[in-house]
Amino acid sequence: MGRSFGTAEFLFLLRAIPSTLLLSIGALAGGGIVGLLIAILRITPSRPLRWLATGYIGLFQGTPVLMQLFVTYYGLAVLFKIQVDAWPAVLLAFSLYSGAFLGEIWRGSIEAIPRAQWEAAECLSLSFPKQLWYVILPQAGRISIPPTVGFAVQLIKNTSIAAIIGFVELTRAGQLMTNATFEPMIVYPIVAALYFILCWLLSLLAQTLERRIDAALGIKQNF
Amino acid sequence: MNYIFQFNVVWDHLPELLQGALLTIQLSATAMVLGLCVAVVCAYGKSAGPRPVRWLVAAYIELIRNTPFLVQIFIFYFSLPVIGIRLTANTAALVAMTVNLGAYASEIVRAGIEAIPHGQVEAARALGLKRLHIFRFIIIFPALKTVYPALASQFILLMLSSSVVSTISAVELTAITNSLASTTFRSFEFYFVATGLYLAMALGFRAGLSAIYWAVFQHGRAA
Amino acid sequence: MKIGLRLVILAMLVAMPATLVAPPVRAESTLDKILKEKKIRVAIDVGNPPFGILDKEGQPDGSDVAVARQMAKDMGVELEFVQVPSTGRIPALLAGRADVTIASISVTTDRAKTVMYCNPNGALQIVIFGPRRVAINTPADLVGKRIGITRATLEEATVPKMAPQGTNIVWFDDISATIQAMLSGQVDAVAMTSFAGKTVADGNPDKQIETKLPVTTAFYGPIVRPGDFELRQWINTWLFLNNQNGTLASLYKKYTGLDLPPLPVF
Numbered sequence: 258m259g260r261s262f263g264t265a266e267f268l269f270l271l272r273a274i275p276s277t278l279l280l281s282i283g284a285l286a287g288g289g290i291v292g293l294l295i296a297i298l299r300i301t302p303s304r305p306l307r308w309l310a311t312g313y314i315g316l317f318q319g320t321p322v323l324m325q326l327f328v329t330y331y332g333l334a335v336l337f338k339i340q341v342d343a344w345p346a347v348l349l350a351f352s353l354y355s356g357a358f359l360g361e362i363w364r365g366s367i368e369a370i371p372r373a374q375w376e377a378a379e380c381l382s383l384s385f386p387k388q389l390w391y392v393i394l395p396q397a398g399r400i401s402i403p404p405t406v407g408f409a410v411q412l413i414k415n416t417s418i419a420a421i422i423g424f425v426e427l428t429r430a431g432q433l434m435t436n437a438t439f440e441p442m443i444v445y446p447i448v449a450a451l452y453f454i455l456c457w458l459l460s461l462l463a464q465t466l467e468r469r470i471d472a473a474l475g476i477k478q479n480f
Numbered sequence: 481m482n483y484i485f486q487f488n489v490v491w492d493h494l495p496e497l498l499q500g501a502l503l504t505i506q507l508s509a510t511a512m513v514l515g516l517c518v519a520v521v522c523a524y525g526k527s528a529g530p531r532p533v534r535w536l537v538a539a540y541i542e543l544i545r546n547t548p549f550l551v552q553i554f555i556f557y558f559s560l561p562v563i564g565i566r567l568t569a570n571t572a573a574l575v576a577m578t579v580n581l582g583a584y585a586s587e588i589v590r591a592g593i594e595a596i597p598h599g600q601v602e603a604a605r606a607l608g609l610k611r612l613h614i615f616r617f618i619i620i621f622p623a624l625k626t627v628y629p630a631l632a633s634q635f636i637l638l639m640l641s642s643s644v645v646s647t648i649s650a651v652e653l654t655a656i657t658n659s660l661a662s663t664t665f666r667s668f669e670f671y672f673v674a675t676g677l678y679l680a681m682a683l684g685f686r687a688g689l690s691a692i693y694w695a696v697f698q699h700g701r702a703a
Numbered sequence: 704m705k706i707g708l709r710l711v712i713l714a715m716l717v718a719m720p721a722t723l724v725a726p727p728v729r730a731e732s733t734l735d736k737i738l739k740e741k742k743i744r745v746a747i748d749v750g751n752p753p754f755g756i757l758d759k760e761g762q763p764d765g766s767d768v769a770v771a772r773q774m775a776k777d778m779g780v781e782l783e784f785v786q787v788p789s790t791g792r793i794p795a796l797l798a799g800r801a802d803v804t805i806a807s808i809s810v811t812t813d814r815a816k817t818v819m820y821c822n823p824n825g826a827l828q829i830v831i832f833g834p835r836r837v838a839i840n841t842p843a844d845l846v847g848k849r850i851g852i853t854r855a856t857l858e859e860a861t862v863p864k865m866a867p868q869g870t871n872i873v874w875f876d877d878i879s880a881t882i883q884a885m886l887s888g889q890v891d892a893v894a895m896t897s898f899a900g901k902t903v904a905d906g907n908p909d910k911q912i913e914t915k916l917p918v919t920t921a922f923y924g925p926i927v928r929p930g931d932f933e934l935r936q937w938i939n940t941w942l943f944l945n946n947q948n949g950t951l952a953s954l955y956k957k958y959t960g961l962d963l964p965p966l967p968v969f
Contacts, residue, residue: 269761319636319682320675321643323654327671331794343785343800410546417548421647421876423788428550433757435558436750436879439886439907442562445555449547456546558880561887569873569889647880649851649873649889658790659874662855665817667794 262438270448273430274455280416280426283348285409288355295360297389300367310360317357322418326350330422347419351412358408366401367393403467410456410463417452427451489666490673500656501677507652508639508685511574515581515638516631520620522586527593537586544583550644552576557648573645573652581638588630592623625697632689636682643678653677733802734933737780745771746785746801748792750879752902753958754807754825766958767805770824773950774805774941788877790855793818796928803934807896809857809921819929821938822968823922825955829858831916832900833885833892839915845870851881851890858894861919886910894918898959922967943968 298310317325329350330343370393378388420429431448435441490497526537544552557572567575596619604614624631646655657674661667737743747768749755755765763784775782785801787794796804796818807827810820831839831850838844846869852858853875863872873890875881882903885893892915893900904912924942927935945951952963 265759272761316679319640319679321640321654321678323643324671324675324678328668328675331668331671331798333798414546414548417550418644420550421644421788423786423791423877425786428548428554431551431554432877432879433750435883437757439882439903440562441554441558441883441887442560445551445559449551449555452548452551453543453546457542460546557889558883558887561889566888647876649875649880649884655874658854658876659859662790662859663813665793665797665814 262434262440262443266434266438266444267447269434270427270430270444270451273425273427274451276424276426277413277416277455280347280351280419281409281413284351284355284412284416285359287348287352288359291352291356292359292363295356296363296367299360299364314357314361317354318361322350322354322415323421325354326418326422329353343422343424347422347424351416351419354415355408355412358411359405362404362408363397363401365404366397369400370396399470403463403470406459406463406466410459413455413459414452486666487669487673489664490660490669493660493664493670496656496660497653497674497677500651500653501681503656504639504642504652504654505681507570507574507577507645507650508635508642511577511581511638511642512635514574514578515585518578518582519585519589522582523589523593524615524619526586527590541583541586544580549576549580549641550647552580553645553648569645569648569650572648573642573650576645577638577642580641581634584634584637585631588627588634589623591630592627593619595626596622628689628693628697632686632693635689636685639681639685640678732933733928733931734937737778737802737934741779742781742783743775743778743803744783744785744801745775746787746792746795746804746806747771748789748806748878749786750788750877751807751896751899752878753898754896766825766955767807769954769958770951771805773945773954774938777941777945778937789853790876792855793926796926799928802931803925803927803938805925807923808926809923811857811860811921813860814926817929818926819931819935820969821925821927821935822942823924823966824942824951825924825966826920826922826964827857828897828920829861829894829918830897830900830914831862831892831894831918832904832912832914835911835913837891837915839892842867842916845892845916847871848891849873849889851875851884851893853878853881853895856895857921858918862894865918885912901960939968942966 295310295313298306299314301307326347330346333346333349374392374396375388378392383391416426417428419426420432423429425433427448431444435444438444522537522540525533526541529537553572553576556567556576557569560567560572600618600622601614604618609618642652643654645652646658649655653674657670661670664670731739747755747763747765749757749763749765749768751765753765754767755763756768758764763786768784771784772782785795787801787804787806789806792804792806792808793814795801803821804818805824807825808814808818808820809827810823814820831845833839837848839848842865845866849871850862850866851873852862854877856878859874866872873884875884878895878899881890881893881895882899884890886903886907897914900912900914904910925938927938942951946966951966955961955963
């Protein structure tokens, strides 16, 4: 204890980055499935289904991520009597959270598709599911890539909250290193810098994609 | 394994939870006001200021937007004292929340400012209005009206993210919930109820912000 | 054949009473499950020196961690650590995430309402300590000072009782935050185990951390879920044997530098 911050400590921080990334990717994958479901529910003709989806989104957008994490972590085993470790609980919580936001993003993308596309698909006598699959979703998917990548950046930052329940990712690694070295002025700014590198690169990617897609869709740019 | 829910323990402590909710509301409302001021200054600086100012504001925004809020509050509370700046927990929380909101909100406000047709400003100058009046009535007021929904969403996000300031011992709803949960060992029940309180506050803030919109931007004005 | 049939009937008549006195089938206990799966999950807190720390390679170490390792070895099962923060030591056990928690959980009657204690495997002292420049010599000196304590610990239960009105108690989620708060001057003093205090003092000689006031002394022990009597009994047996042969004392001394006091049993 009380050792100075050196290479070994920096490597400890670096070794926590895969956990952060893995959690983010896993939550995006899980949340992607949920989000797709939610987005489709939001545009179905059935009103109760729409309300269900809206309620789900409202719940996850109207409560803190930390609370969602606590309730999932402590509640999963209690409610469903399943014994889960930290990874599945955290992954589930972040997937449900991502699902709500991705659902909203993708619904927006779907609704941005001109009505004419729907009508044309109907004229081709495609059923609703087929309209979605062959005509609408491919186009909506392209539009949704920039905001989705933007959300991915948010997600990477939000994984830091898992540190509060002791899950070891980059922020928790920072706490543990601060405790070992007693040098918060060195450790935390380095942790911030590591997040910055991860997020900024991803943000640049999002901006580049946005520009490319805007150009493809013929939208005038304001740069 | 059987778990017997004991929500009655939570109801016994409801006054303390409500006290925590009040503290959250106070902290968030103050940060919203201060953060909005920072945002307006930064937005104006980035859109109309000299190049060093534009660069400085851009750097501030990118720094805040690409690092997690949790790491930011750790730096404000644990790291700054090393260089002599010691903030109390609640002050550090307020400062961090203001700085954080300022960065996100300034981009929103800037979008609103840049949406004002330049003809408006030219006409105002032709009419001999003073610079400050131009800024107040022609630029900021319409800009805020336009971006109000996005700002309101950002405010609610701020209130929800206030839950992580409990980690630096600031006193608000999550901190009080943590203490109650750890002394009664009824973690799930307490976090469940606290989540409900946050949801109620989010809905309340949305209603309150809508009322403010009506009072400031619509009451007694031409549409 | 007549003789064969008679033999069969005779055999059945003999066997029948035997089935009546066969032992009843017992429901599977946690101990049975651990032995069947050949794996025990132990909740530990690696932010709590010297009971649980992370060594240079980032692996769990500490007096309680060492006890857990020895116990799993003697049980002949694989050991899986469930790392939890101080506030998660009991919830992780109750939620089924761990079979036993070995994380210096001091014996208190409040905790005994929700968990079952095994016999103690060590003792600790809660003290208030802080930098030399902060003057705290009697409990009355605490008035107006900011005292940092960690949630879900013995100090959380005891310090508010002995601190007079006017003491500003500040709560943190885990010990590392509490330690950081004191080192950065955010709180005037903290309350935690004397061992943690010694670790902090040794690691920061320039800050001149010293003990100010004792709060309480307590024994700590492993905890299991209510109803896991078989597991508790096995652990108690193991503790008895390893107390007798000096293993517990040597592990304790290795990490705390102190002699293990005589351990009481329930």
